Amino acid sequence: MMSVIELRVRIEPWDDRGFVQAFESARDQVRAEGLTINGPDAAARAEALVRAAGYPAARVECDRTVEEAMAHCAHWVVRRDGAPH
Numbered sequence: 815m816m817s818v819i820e821l822r823v824r825i826e827p828w829d830d831r832g833f834v835q836a837f838e839s840a841r842d843q844v845r846a847e848g849l850t851i852n853g854p855d856a857a858a859r860a861e862a863l864v865r866a867a868g869y870p871a872a873r874v875e876c877d878r879t880v881e882e883a884m885a886h887c888a889h890w891v892v893r894r895d896g897a898p899h
Contacts, residue, residue: 820887821851826894833894836867837874852878852888864892871896 823841825834840863841851849856857876864872873896878888 820885822887822889823892824889825892826898830894833864833869833872836864836869837872837892840864840867840874850886852876852883852886857888857890860890860892869894873897 821841823837825837828834837860840860843863844856844860845851847859849859854876857874861872861874864874871894873891873893875891875893876888877891882888
């Protein structure tokens with residue numbers, strides 16, 4: 815039986831279509847590579863892919879509680895321009 819993996823994503827800015835598409839492509843690539851999408855390693859890989867796609871300051875932060883980790887759930891905050899000011 816396969817686990818259901820839940821990923822909640824907040825993208826900043828959400829209205830930059832190219833950036834959103836770059837992130838979605840990176841997320842799909844991470845899944846295709848077999849990384850567990852809710853892990854910090856997956857977030858780091860997605861960040862590297864988004865940066866390689868032309869967004870060198872992009873950040874993908876993985877935030878999850880112990881309960882979320884046990885439930886195979888995570889929250890990613892994806893920022894085009896790095897850390898918030």
